Amino acid sequence: MRRAAPFGPNLFASVMGTGIVATAGASMPGLRAAATYVWALDAALLVFLVAAAARRWTWSAVRAQLADPVMAQFWGAPPMALMTVGTGALLLGGDWIGLPAALAVDWALWTVGSLLGLATSVLVPLRMIGSGERASGGWLMPVVPPMVSAASGALLAGHLPEGPLRQGLVLCCYALFGVSLFATVVIVPQIWQQLVRHGPGAAATVPTLWIVLGPLGQSITAANLLAGVPVLPGQTAFGVLYGTITWGFALLWTALAAAVTVRTARRGLPFALTWWSFVFPLGTLVTGTSALATRVPSPMFTGVAVVLYGVLVLAWATVAVRTLVRR
Structure with missing residues (x-):
């Protein structure tokens, strides 16, 4: 009889991947209704996984997963999953549940996700000190959540009245931006x-190369969303300048990761939950490109965003099917 796989934090990567398809689709013309259904599916998936985690995770199980140098990296997934669903509630869910309820959901998930993300940003790297483990894209997982907090917090700040509270939240988001960026x-x-x-190492770890796109794309998104809530001079200029420079490097890394992935696939690329690394990071590049297109109306940014979104949907559908059939 085949033994059931352990219930680990890496399962929450499916929530991240499904959620980014929804939130990225919110800015695509004609796809809002479809994106809302995807968000609803994602919210249901999050509830299911949280309920399963509440039943199966004990303190000893959590300690064992943190002791595993590979699984420990994926503790960044649960906080990002929470915030991705929260952002989807604000961008899309308000059409169904109303803006006040959507704001309440987003505030709750953002707060919990941000606190958990700050914890993973400290505890997991601390766990890795002196471990001698080989560096991989998975090392970025625990330090990306603060960047997700910065982008999601920018949307929440836009719903606050002008004053100290809004200013404080924007400054907090820039600080979170710095936490993730410099890590x-x-x-x-x-x-x-x-x-x-x-x-690139073992074939099963090759998809984690795509995780590098996560902080890159999410930082472009955050910088330009924060520019929409001006409380400091030069926010728009910073968003466009930083975003365009980082966007260029993100495209370079996309080409590099794609080439390594194709070369590995020719020799055999077995399915693993690391395949979700193909989805969320690419989705952040879509949202980042769309955010740049908002600040700099350019056919180049708009066209690339549409093409990347098509690739994102294809990647999500492929990985979702493979996850369901587990082969």
């Missing part, structure tokens, strides 16, 4: 060094 700046060179010296 990424430290980690990505180590990933590149491992690639150059030792190659």
Whole structure:
């Protein structure tokens, strides 16, 4: 009899991936209704996984997962899953449940997700100190949540009245932006060094190369969403300048990750839950490109956003089906 796989935090990557399809679709012309249904599916999936975690996770089980140097990285997934569903509630769910209820849901999920994300940003890297583990894209998982908080918080700040509260939230979002950005700046060179010296590693870990797009795309999104809530001079200029520069590097990494993935697939790329790494990070590049298109009306940004969204939907459908059939 086949033994059931352990219930780990990596399962919440499916919520992240499904949610980004919904939130990215909110800005695509003619897709709002379809995106809302995807968000509803994602919210139901989150409720199911949270209920399952409440039944199955004990303190000893959590400690065992944190002790596993691979599984520990994926503790960044639950806080990002919470915030992704919350953002979808605000962008899409308000059409069904009303704006006040959508705001209440988003505030609750953002608050819990942000606190959990700050915890993973400290505790998981602390756990890795002295471990001697090989650097991989998975190392970014626990430090990306604060960047998701920054982007999601910018949307919430837009619903606050002008004054100290709005200013405080925007400043908090920029601080969260910095937490994730500089952690990424430290980690990505180590990933590149491992690639150059030792190659991509085991086939099952190759999809994690795509995780690098997560902080890149999400930072572009955050910088330009925060520009829509002006409380400091130069926010729009920073969003466009930083966003465009980072967007160029994100496209370079997309090409690199795609080439490595195709080369590995020719030799055999077995299915694993790491395949969800193909989805959420690419989705952040879609939202980042769309955010840039809002600030700089350009056919280039608009066209690339549409093409990337088509690829995102295809990737999500493929990974979702493979997850259901588990093969």
